[in-house]
Amino acid sequence: MISVITELHQSLVDQLVSTCGEQHVLASAHDRTTYGSDETEDLHFMPAVVVRPGTVQEISSILQLANREKIPVTPRGAGTGLSGGALPVCGGIVLSTERLNRIIEIDERNLQATVEPGVINQVFRDAVEAKGLFYPPDPASRGSCFLGGNLAENAGGPKAVKYGTTKDYVLNCEVVLPTGEIIWTGANTLKNSTGYNLTQLIVGSEGTLGIITKIVFRLIPLPTQNLLMLVPFFSPEKACEAVSAVFRAGFTPSAMEFMERDAIDFVLRFVDVKIPVKDEHQAHLLIEVDGHDLDALFKDCEKISEVMYAHECDEVMFADTAQQKADLWRMRRGVGEAVKSHSVYKEEDTVVPRAELPVLLKGVKEIGKKYGFKSVCYGHAGDGNLHVNIIKEGMSDEDWNKKVPTGIREIFELCVKLKGTISGEHGIGYVQKSYMDIPFDPTALELQKGIKRLFDPNGILNPGKMFV
Amino acid sequence: MISVITELHQSLVDQLVSTCGEQHVLASAHDRTTYGSDETEDLHFMPAVVVRPGTVQEISSILQLANREKIPVTPRGAGTGLSGGALPVCGGIVLSTERLNRIIEIDERNLQATVEPGVINQVFRDAVEAKGLFYPPDPASRGSCFLGGNLAENAGGPKAVKYGTTKDYVLNCEVVLPTGEIIWTGANTLKNSTGYNLTQLIVGSEGTLGIITKIVFRLIPLPTQNLLMLVPFFSPEKACEAVSAVFRAGFTPSAMEFMERDAIDFVLRFVDVKIPVKDEHQAHLLIEVDGHDLDALFKDCEKISEVMYAHECDEVMFADTAQQKADLWRMRRGVGEAVKSHSVYKEEDTVVPRAELPVLLKGVKEIGKKYGFKSVCYGHAGDGNLHVNIIKEGMSDEDWNKKVPTGIREIFELCVKLKGTISGEHGIGYVQKSYMDIPFDPTALELQKGIKRLFDPNGILNPGKMFV
Numbered sequence: 023m024i025s026v027i028t029e030l031h032q033s034l035v036d037q038l039v040s041t042c043g044e045q046h047v048l049a050s051a052h053d054r055t056t057y058g059s060d061e062t063e064d065l066h067f068m069p070a071v072v073v074r075p076g077t078v079q080e081i082s083s084i085l086q087l088a089n090r091e092k093i094p095v096t097p098r099g100a101g102t103g104l105s106g107g108a109l110p111v112c113g114g115i116v117l118s119t120e121r122l123n124r125i126i127e128i129d130e131r132n133l134q135a136t137v138e139p140g141v142i143n144q145v146f147r148d149a150v151e152a153k154g155l156f157y158p159p160d161p162a163s164r165g166s167c168f169l170g171g172n173l174a175e176n177a178g179g180p181k182a183v184k185y186g187t188t189k190d191y192v193l194n195c196e197v198v199l200p201t202g203e204i205i206w207t208g209a210n211t212l213k214n215s216t217g218y219n220l221t222q223l224i225v226g227s228e229g230t231l232g233i234i235t236k237i238v239f240r241l242i243p244l245p246t247q248n249l250l251m252l253v254p255f256f257s258p259e260k261a262c263e264a265v266s267a268v269f270r271a272g273f274t275p276s277a278m279e280f281m282e283r284d285a286i287d288f289v290l291r292f293v294d295v296k297i298p299v300k301d302e303h304q305a306h307l308l309i310e311v312d313g314h315d316l317d318a319l320f321k322d323c324e325k326i327s328e329v330m331y332a333h334e335c336d337e338v339m340f341a342d343t344a345q346q347k348a349d350l351w352r353m354r355r356g357v358g359e360a361v362k363s364h365s366v367y368k369e370e371d372t373v374v375p376r377a378e379l380p381v382l383l384k385g386v387k388e389i390g391k392k393y394g395f396k397s398v399c400y401g402h403a404g405d406g407n408l409h410v411n412i413i414k415e416g417m418s419d420e421d422w423n424k425k426v427p428t429g430i431r432e433i434f435e436l437c438v439k440l441k442g443t444i445s446g447e448h449g450i451g452y453v454q455k456s457y458m459d460i461p462f463d464p465t466a467l468e469l470q471k472g473i474k475r476l477f478d479p480n481g482i483l484n485p486g487k488m489f490v
Numbered sequence: 491m492i493s494v495i496t497e498l499h500q501s502l503v504d505q506l507v508s509t510c511g512e513q514h515v516l517a518s519a520h521d522r523t524t525y526g527s528d529e530t531e532d533l534h535f536m537p538a539v540v541v542r543p544g545t546v547q548e549i550s551s552i553l554q555l556a557n558r559e560k561i562p563v564t565p566r567g568a569g570t571g572l573s574g575g576a577l578p579v580c581g582g583i584v585l586s587t588e589r590l591n592r593i594i595e596i597d598e599r600n601l602q603a604t605v606e607p608g609v610i611n612q613v614f615r616d617a618v619e620a621k622g623l624f625y626p627p628d629p630a631s632r633g634s635c636f637l638g639g640n641l642a643e644n645a646g647g648p649k650a651v652k653y654g655t656t657k658d659y660v661l662n663c664e665v666v667l668p669t670g671e672i673i674w675t676g677a678n679t680l681k682n683s684t685g686y687n688l689t690q691l692i693v694g695s696e697g698t699l700g701i702i703t704k705i706v707f708r709l710i711p712l713p714t715q716n717l718l719m720l721v722p723f724f725s726p727e728k729a730c731e732a733v734s735a736v737f738r739a740g741f742t743p744s745a746m747e748f749m750e751r752d753a754i755d756f757v758l759r760f761v762d763v764k765i766p767v768k769d770e771h772q773a774h775l776l777i778e779v780d781g782h783d784l785d786a787l788f789k790d791c792e793k794i795s796e797v798m799y800a801h802e803c804d805e806v807m808f809a810d811t812a813q814q815k816a817d818l819w820r821m822r823r824g825v826g827e828a829v830k831s832h833s834v835y836k837e838e839d840t841v842v843p844r845a846e847l848p849v850l851l852k853g854v855k856e857i858g859k860k861y862g863f864k865s866v867c868y869g870h871a872g873d874g875n876l877h878v879n880i881i882k883e884g885m886s887d888e889d890w891n892k893k894v895p896t897g898i899r900e901i902f903e904l905c906v907k908l909k910g911t912i913s914g915e916h917g918i919g920y921v922q923k924s925y926m927d928i929p930f931d932p933t934a935l936e937l938q939k940g941i942k943r944l945f946d947p948n949g950i951l952n953p954g955k956m957f958v
Contacts, residue, residue, distance in 0.1 A: 131845035133737055154740065176683045187681055190658070205934040209911035211841045212873045213655055215644045215694055216911045216918060216929050217956065218938045222657075222690035226683055243740040269601055272622065272711040272782070314740070315786050373679045377599035405680045443677035443684045450684060461684050466673040470686045472944045476937065488685065 024481045027114040030070040041083045048072040057116045062106040069110040076121045078235040086202035094485045097229040099171030102163040105451030107228045111486035133241045139170020139234050156244040158185035162355045170234045176226035178447030180277040183404030189225045196236035200478035210238045229484040231477040248312035249319050250341040253330050258305040262379035264333035265403040277310035278404030285357045285400040292360035295349045357400050366414040374442030376406035385436045393429035407446035434460045450488045492949045495582040498538040509551045516540040525584045530574040537578040544589045546703040554670035562953045565697040567639030570631040573919030575696045579954035601709045607638020607702045624712040626653035630823045638702045644694035646915030648745040651872030657693045664704035668946035678706045697952040699945040716780035717787050718809040721798045726773035730847040732801035733871040745778035746872030753825045753868040760828035763817045834882040842910030844874035853904045861897035875914035902928045918956045
């Protein structure tokens with residue numbers, strides 16, 4: 023167990039300065055405060071110092087020093103995470119990757135790209151789109167989040183339902199281990215049966231096994247056409263049932279998003295979008311199809327609409343213009359922030375096999391009723407990935423701190439009972455670690471802790487995360 | 491290091507009998523011989539005993555016994571592997587999964603299936619196809635290979651170019667660890683950011699970390715239409731160049747196979763298929779597109795043909811009937827066996843980024859010339875996965891044993907120089923383990939050995955594989 027370090031001896035700070043340069047070692051209270059939060063709830067922890075290395079060699083030197091001196095190191099991307107992965111819960115060093123922000127190569131011959139971890143998701147998608155290529159993973163924070171953080175948390179987003187999550191686009195990465203050694207995890211190939219899959223061990227490891235310093239992505243040809251439909255339902259359960267019916271009917275939309283009524287109400291107060299919501303509408307599905315052939319997409323939409331009507335939806339609406347499409351997406355992407363701006367909240371990232379969504383949704387509401395909390399549910403229904411935002415509103419601090427965690431535990435137990443798990447795309451980080459006994463039995467958990475010890479014998483890297 | 495065990499004390503055999511039943515503990519020389527080979531070259535090793543457990547609990551008991559007594563255990567599927575993964579190189583126990591052959595559930599609501607490891611790939615694909623669903627991974631041995639073995643080696647096949655390899659369809663698995671403990675690696679969900687990716691650590695681990703006893707696959711809707719074209723080229727390099735041009739043009743065929751002239755000549759002597767090969771044809775591409783809309787597929791084929799003609803192919807031929815399609819696939823799938831029946835050979839499973847294929851092919855031929863060996867090249871060009879069959883023919887045993895391994899090392903070094911690696915879909919197993927220093931530096935290799943020790947402290951499970 024590593025100790026919390028609130029202050030660093032000046033000789034150690036001097037070594038960091040000699041590694042990164044004075045302007046990249048931040049020790050003021052203001053800077054340390056800024057780097058002490060991410061987007062997770064209202065949590066804050068104070069690091070002893072913040073470093074912004076500019077090269078992989080500098081990162082290696084910092085980790086060698088930290089490993090020798092047993093100083094906690096918390097790697098940080100853009101700080102947009104929702105599970106507290108970037109919170110310096112043990113103080114020590116926050117290591118920001120913001121200066122490693124180059125797109126090193128877009129290889130059009132091989133449909134691949136090599137990037138540094140500090141590249142913003144949207145900057146990267148725009149750069150490859152300009153070459154007719156597509157990088158699908160698109161978390162809600164894509165305008166600001168870093169690709170390195172996307173890897174660390176195995177980020178998803180609406181496109182995952184057709185195209186998969188971050189892990190499905192990573193071919194290879196360069197990683198600095200907690201001991202300062204630098205490795206490549208794999209090869210730049212689409213197929214690989216050579217040794218253990220270190221690449222996929224690093225993806226989703228939340229900065230606990232190493233610091234990702236280069237990423238090789240595979241890319242795909244950019245779909246040139248898409249259609250977007252918004253479908254209102256009178257019952258949230260019927261909306262959820264319609265989701266799996268679409269896939270059973272042989273269609274794979276490029277997005278299949280669910281918003282219950284409260285989510286719509288919250289977000290419409292927050293973003294300036296007009297949609298005709300009737301009082302009786304209790305949920306909406308936002309469905310996108312994409313491809314190259316517009317005629318074929320229209321045919322798909324017709325058949326998908328039939329499935330919707332068979333599940334008793336109200337009138338299906340199509341986005342006719344690029345502006346309408348952008349508005350609908352702005353609405354969907356704004357839900358999280360809208361809820362956050364409304365009240366203190368906790369966001370759970372539940373995931374189940376998609377046909378179990380109606381059961382999960384019903385269960386979440388019942389558990390909420392039992393423990394006296396309100397939840398706003400929305401998310402990537404096509405993947406069975408339901409974000410459950412539990413809002414504090416008028417709840418007492420005592421109930422919030424005691425009853426809600428018990429309720430969350432019941433929600434997670436329900437997920438696992440339904441063959442699902444406790445995080446689909448946000449990660450475990452700091453806020454979900456005490457629930458890891460639910461999806462994993464002690465042996466599977468012990469194996470993971472063993473892997474952590476193997477990579478990080480002194481436990482310096484992102485301590486206090488993922489495991490209790 | 492575990493010792494080779496050629497004979498098992500009777501008391502241990504008795505314990506195995508009491509676990510599995512007498513008819514499932516095979517000790518005759520004939521049986522042990524049968525289970526001492528797989529499809530890898532002409533290699534054979536004699537196990538002390540063969541067991542055929544019928545339940546996960548029996549497997550757990552066997553591993554507890556083996557772990558306590560330090561007896562090597564070699565897990566075995568159908569024995570169709572090409573890297574020697576199922577060879578009992580340290581004797582001891584061969585543990586066959588042939589009796590664990592149930593398709594437990596095909597879940598049409600969630601497009602998932604749960605199976606035991608001894609189910610034959612083709613049996614499974616037929617069963618899901620009957621429900622309008624598709625399991626894409628289709629190794630050449632799909633008529634006999636087991637799904638458990640497919641997971642262990644992360645098997646590919648022609649469809650991988652569009653649909654990915656085995657790893658892309660595994661959501662979760664039940665695994666018996668070398669200590670006899672039973673775990674589930676993940677959840678039955680499309681998205682998962684919960685803990686380290688134990689599932690992908692097990693997939694491709696070649697039976698060295700645990701014995702897979704249940705697999706949860708995701709399935710996709712079955713494409714209802716496909717078109718198949720055969721394209722002759724006057725130059726193998728031009729054929730390889732055409733491959734990456736197709737993807738750059740925005741198309742993702744469902745198969746993109748390469749056969750050089752010698753491969754065609756070998757296989758046409760071996761299987762009864764008529765194709766009009768001219769003397770000047772030096773290579774062929776076999777290209778399949780699939781989907782739901784036949785008109786759209788015809789359009790795609792037209793554009794793909796344009797790309798082919800731009801790379802100086804001879805006349806593009808289309809398979810007009812189901813029989814012609816079957817014949818062409820029989821031809822392609824028959825190459826490996828045709829070469830094998832011709833001569834002693836070694837099969838290398840090289841893989842590079844696809845645009846580097848022409849460089850790899852040229853390099854293989856030059857290295858062959860330098861060391862005096864002939865090679866027959868074919869494979870999954872769309873993935874950059876080139877099978878290099880090195881044939882002995884008239885080569886002396888001394889040259890075969892000394893010069894060829896040096897040549898193979900040079901071929902693998904070329905792969906890695908081109909950002910590729912040494913196995914795309916066959917695994918490392920026994921025959922490639924001495925080359926693992928080429929794709930991995932010592933630190934990355936040492937990490938993998940550490941993972942092995944963590945899972946298998948006594949080194950009982952599939953010893954002598956993957957690492958030297």
